[in-house]
Amino acid sequence: PIYSRITGTGSALPERILTNADLEKLVETSDEWIRTRTGIRQRHVAAEGETTGDLATLAAQRALEAAGVKASEIDLIVLGTTTPDIIFPSTACLVQHRLGANGCAAFDVNAACSGFMYALGVADKFIKSGQSKKVLVIGAETLTRMVDWTERETCVLFGDGAGAVVLEASGEPGIYATCLHADGGHKELLYNPVGVSAGFTDEPNHGVRIRMAGREVFKVAVKTLDSLVDETLQAAGMQESDIDWLIPHQANLRIIEATAKRLKMSMDRVVVTVDKHANTSSGSVPLALDFAVRSGKVQRGQNLLLEAFGGGFTWASALLRY
């Protein structure tokens, strides 16, 4: 059988850091509230003019270097984002040209916070079908661009960043299973109301902002992720004890702890970056993966469970041997 294997990882973060103490000056909040409810201590925020494509390009270059693959060898780019630089061309096309990978297929996937996991699932299928041999999978966001900095319920939660992996066809595992789901019936719990054909208003930012019912999202996320990890283990023919590392979407430490508990995993086998990066949406899982690889936590041959949950709702996972 043909498997797809991760042969290199990379990530990129804006230089500017906004701490919880900085946010105390912007809204009625406290470091203590943010830390105990979410686990977040700081987030990186894109500078003026710094785009999703900038972060994606840097993350991709680092992943290519780690894999020892030239941009010209890439035959597909799939980029998960909900904050594209412009409406079109897709950010995948903008990044392709900057990398010098012109000619290969390139497209964006919008699945909110599950964007990277969706992109990975799609890329895996392209490789397993024989269509592609070397694929760049990117998750990149500048979510702070759609944050209302006067709304404490949401502005404390998000940050900017990108991560990327090079995925290559291989006779060795590889990705064992990916699971992708959506339920469009919960739009009003988590969304950004503005688009091309609906929603323009005279509000600040032309109404471009995140709308969220946090407590409801929290409950659905925990429940959904529980059944997602069950499904993924079953699809891969594995059990909890086969997993070496859980690399979850970094939205909230309490959601992460609930998933770890369901998997009977102690927190020292869970990769946590939410304290430093906050919720970077599609950037979160590949950022966490790259940090775990570069810090020496994740080793070749280990089994990793990656998962995410986000607006849509969407939820998706992958179980793979690194």
Ligand code: ACO
């Ligand atoms: N600082 C201080 N107080 C705040 C803040 C803040 N930044 N934000 C809200 N509060 C207040 C609320 O107004 C509320 O006050 P009240 O009791 O007087 O009405 C109080 O804190 C408690 O609010 P809760 O909603 O009960 O707090 P909760 O424990 O649910 O935590 C949170 C809120 C962090 C948003 C949580 O529900 C959560 O993380 N939900 C998941 C949402 C999420 O992760 N969204 C990201 C996108 S989807 C994804 O990636 C999973």
